[in-house]
Amino acid sequence: xxxxxxxxxITQNKPMRYDITELYxxxxxxxxxxxxxxxxxxxxxxxxHCKDQMPSTFSSHFQINHDIHDHHTRSSxxxxxxxxxxxxGAKSIKFKASQMWNNLPTQLRKFAxxxxxxxxxxDYLSTNYKHNIKFK
Numbered sequence: 001x002x003x004x005x006x007x008x009x010i011t012q013n014k015p016m017r018y019d020i021t022e023l024y025x026x027x028x029x030x031x032x033x034x035x036x037x038x039x040x041x042x043x044x045x046x047x048x049h050c051k052d053q054m055p056s057t058f059s060s061h062f063q064i065n066h067d068i069h070d071h072h073t074r075s076s077x078x079x080x081x082x083x084x085x086x087x088x089g090a091k092s093i094k095f096k097a098s099q100m101w102n103n104l105p106t107q108l109r110k111f112a113x114x115x116x117x118x119x120x121x122x123d124y125l126s127t128n129y130k131h132n133i134k135f136k
Contacts, residue, residue, distance in 0.1 A: 025126065
């Protein structure tokens with residue numbers, strides 16, 4: 001991460017103490033942790049809205065709460081969080097991606113078009129990165 005920031009400073013001819021968020025904004029990219037979130041959330045979006053575009057490995061990787069419960073709940077449109085017993089389980093793609101998806105604002109989760117979702121999510125992540133907002 002530090003190396004990426006230094007490279008951005010050098011390529012943009014900025015001082016080393018320059019605002020990092022501006023450097024990423026100038027190159028229209030995200031810091032590595034945010035790129036990781038972007039990719040995980042795009043995977044869940046494809047599962048939720050475009051199952052035909054999912055790799056076969058992930059086609060049954062997630063479960064939506066309304067597929068589990070017969071009754072309506074406040075979180076029936078969320079991805080079901082499987083119980084994890086270890087810290088390794090909490091770092092798995094299935095758990096992390098589900099947790100991040102459930103913490104996204106509802107209006108973001110509702111975009112059916114993948115390109116629109118990805119573009120809007122990238123804007124959301126770049127805006128919220130500056131304020132150091134993290135997913136739970």
